[in-house]
Amino acid sequence: xxxxxxxxxxxxxxxxxxxxxxxxxxxxxxxxxxxxxxxxxxxxxxxxxxxxxxxxxxxxxxxxxxxxxxxxxxxxxxxxxxxxxxxxxxxxxxxxxxxxxxxxxxxxxxxxxxxxxxxxxxxxxxxxxxxxxxxxxxxxxxxxxxxxxxxxxxxxxxxxxxxxxxxxxxxxxxxxxxxxxxxxxxxxxxxxxxxxxxxxxxxxxxxxxxxxxxxxxxxxxxxxxxxxxxxxxxxxxxxxxxxxxxxxxxxxxxxxxxxxxxxxxxxxxxxxxxxxxxxxxxxxxxxxxxxxxxxxxxxxxxxxxxxxxxxx
Amino acid sequence: xxxxxxxxxxxxxxxxxxxxxxxxxxxxxxxxxxxxxxxxxxxxxxxxxxxxxxxxxxxxxxxxxxxxxxxxxxxxxxxxxxxxxxxxxxxxxxxxxxxxxxxxxxxxxxxxxxxxxxxxxxxxxxxxxxxxxxxxxxxxxxxxxxxxxxxxxxxxxxxxxxxxxxxxxxxxxxxxxxxxxxxxxxxxxxxxxxxxxxxxxxxxxxxxxxxxxxxxxxxxxxxxxxxxxxxxxxxxxxxxxxxxxxxxxxxxxxxxxxxxxxxxx
Numbered sequence: 116x117x118x119x120x121x122x123x124x125x126x127x128x129x130x131x132x133x134x135x136x137x138x139x140x141x142x143x144x145x146x147x148x149x150x151x152x153x154x155x156x157x158x159x160x161x162x163x164x165x166x167x168x169x170x171x172x173x174x175x176x177x178x179x180x181x182x183x184x185x186x187x188x189x190x191x192x193x194x195x196x197x198x199x200x201x202x203x204x205x206x207x208x209x210x211x212x213x214x215x216x217x218x219x220x221x222x223x224x225x226x227x228x229x230x231x232x233x234x235x236x237x238x239x240x241x242x243x244x245x246x247x248x249x250x251x252x253x254x255x256x257x258x259x260x261x262x263x264x265x266x267x268x269x270x271x272x273x274x275x276x277x278x279x280x281x282x283x284x285x286x287x288x289x290x291x292x293x294x295x296x297x298x299x300x301x302x303x304x305x306x307x308x309x310x311x312x313x314x315x316x317x318x319x320x321x322x323x324x325x326x327x328x329x330x331x332x333x334x335x336x337x338x339x340x341x342x343x344x345x346x347x348x349x350x351x352x353x354x355x356x357x358x359x360x361x362x363x364x365x366x367x368x369x370x371x372x373x374x375x376x377x378x379x380x381x382x383x384x385x386x387x388x389x390x391x392x393x394x395x396x397x398x399x400x401x402x403x404x405x406x407x408x409x410x411x412x413x414x415x416x417x418x419x420x421x422x423x424x425x426x427x
Numbered sequence: 428x429x430x431x432x433x434x435x436x437x438x439x440x441x442x443x444x445x446x447x448x449x450x451x452x453x454x455x456x457x458x459x460x461x462x463x464x465x466x467x468x469x470x471x472x473x474x475x476x477x478x479x480x481x482x483x484x485x486x487x488x489x490x491x492x493x494x495x496x497x498x499x500x501x502x503x504x505x506x507x508x509x510x511x512x513x514x515x516x517x518x519x520x521x522x523x524x525x526x527x528x529x530x531x532x533x534x535x536x537x538x539x540x541x542x543x544x545x546x547x548x549x550x551x552x553x554x555x556x557x558x559x560x561x562x563x564x565x566x567x568x569x570x571x572x573x574x575x576x577x578x579x580x581x582x583x584x585x586x587x588x589x590x591x592x593x594x595x596x597x598x599x600x601x602x603x604x605x606x607x608x609x610x611x612x613x614x615x616x617x618x619x620x621x622x623x624x625x626x627x628x629x630x631x632x633x634x635x636x637x638x639x640x641x642x643x644x645x646x647x648x649x650x651x652x653x654x655x656x657x658x659x660x661x662x663x664x665x666x667x668x669x670x671x672x673x674x675x676x677x678x679x680x681x682x683x684x685x686x687x688x689x690x691x692x
Contacts, residue, residue, distance in 0.1 A: 129538075129539055132535075132539050133539055133543070136539075137551065140551065140555055141555070251680070251683065252676070252680065254683065255627075255676050255679040255680040255683055256672070256675075256676050256679075257631045257634060257635065257675060257679075259634075259635060259638055259651075259654070260654065260672040260675060260676070263654065263657075263658055263661065263668050263672065264669075264672070266658075266661060267661055267665055267668070271661060271662050271665075278661075362544050363544055365544065366544030366545075366546045366547045367544075367546065369546065369547075369550070369639070370546070370635045370638060370639060373638065373639055373655075374638075374658070384550065385639050385640070385641065387554075388550060388553065388554040388641055389640065389641065391554075393554075396554045400547060400550070400551050400554075403544075403547055404543060404547065407543065407544060407547075
């Protein structure tokens with residue numbers, strides 16, 4: 116319990132730190148929002164009036180506090196470009212990105228853990244050597260290029276899906292999930308390769324330790340030793356890695372959404388950056404950052420559960 | 428030297444990387460055609476002796492564009508790594524050598540930066556300072572600094588109390604001299620493989636950002652930017668996208684082998 120509280124406090128500190136950093140950055144660098152909204156022909160009086168209206172004349176710390184509280188209550192301000200609330204713009208895009216992230220994460224876990232165990236069990240077979248080599252190549256292919264290759268092979272040659280034919284989840288859920296399948300594979304493939312490599316070497320390292328010999332000498336079968344003894348220890352570094360991967364996927368989906376023309380959070384972020392629509396960019400970046408911090412917190416908790424020796 | 432020759436991974440990495448470097452270097456001084464020159468008679472031309480990889484939708488020679496774009500991508504990656512290593516080394520050396528409160532503050536800051544997915548942080552910087560070649564180097568350089576700082580710091584922590592460091596200090600060497608002349612040369616081994624991985628991350632990050640249209644801006648060519656152009660013509664001219672992708676993969680594979688080889692030494 117002490118561990119949980121400690122990690123929770125660390126998480127809160129990180130949230131404050133990161134949000135403060137991001138907020139300040141967006142206040143200082145882009146120039147004055149009032150001038151930006153009114154254009155270059157505005158008189159100084161008009162700018163001053165709008166600054167008061169927007170509350171920009173007040174101290175920055177006060178504005179930060181108000182922004183943070185409003186943010187957590189779902190009020191993220193208004194888009195400069197479209198004049199509608201950011202919440203409205205983001206709201207129906209969140210399920211898309213979340214689904215994509217979860218699908219690829221599920222693929223990573225379901226494929227890499229059994230595969231890693233299999234490769235460690237058969238470390239000298241030709242299949243293992245082949246997969247090791249394949250892994251190295253897959254790791255070198257950036258996800259967006261994998262996405263383009265999948266589009267070409269499955270979309271254009273085999274015609275299993277229509278490139279760019281995204282279907283909204285509100286219209287047809289199965290079609291929506293099917294369309295997300297390919298981008299999810301593109302995100303998952305390099306991560307699967309990395310996880311398999313990590314798990315395999317962790318398993319092989321563990322297998323050399325004394326407790327494994329002891330376990331064997333007590334009459335356990337290979338299977339029992341692997342699943343009851345080695346796996347639990349070997350999974351510790353893998354979980355850290357998967358936690359990092361999950362936050363990577365959230366960020367990586369920004370690019371993949373562009374490759375497959377999926378109107379998710381990532382595409383909105385890119386559009387808002389190109390249009391200098393700061394409230395939208397600020398909200399999305401903070402939101403993704405908070406999600407990542409929260410994932411890290413969960414990983415820390417999971418860590419303690421798997422390895423009670425962990426000290427906070 | 429013998430051990431390097433026997434190290435197959437390192438050799439493979441050096442060979443692949445040299446080929447890519449030579450291509451990139453050639454692209455900087457000579458390309459068969461001007462990479463930005465449009466020839467309306469050669470639009471979407473297929474591969475021939477005249478145009479090795481054919482031409483794109485504007486009739487620009489793809490081979491010339493690929494090797495000049497490769498040069499830009501590599502320049503950005505090298506700039507990023509250079510900046511990250513320089514800043515990271517200073518931060519890591521100072522914090523590792525002196526320790527104390529400064530170390531605590533910088534390392535907490537480091538942790539916060541590391542918790543951020545790198546592409547998101549780079550996007551944050553780009554949304555503030557705008558797109559463009561040098562801004563990409565600046566933002567990626569800052570983004571990758573913490574990973575180097577951490578490595579250098581741990582090396583400094585390890586050796587700062589060793590005998591040779593104390594002797595150097597007793598002989599009256601200044602702190603800066605002890606840090607950069609005595610300790611740093613011992614840390615380079617650990618740093619090399621991190622740098623190789625960092626180079627790969629920089630290539631992927633730059634290509635990704637240019638692919639999104641917020642990295643290198645036209646008329647400069649970059650592999651990521653060309654890949655996004657090539658994607659539009661994927662059906663009519665798949666070789667365009669694949670040649671760019673292949674170059675990116677070779678570049679990354681080369682450095683992966685080098686980094687794995689270095690770890691075995």
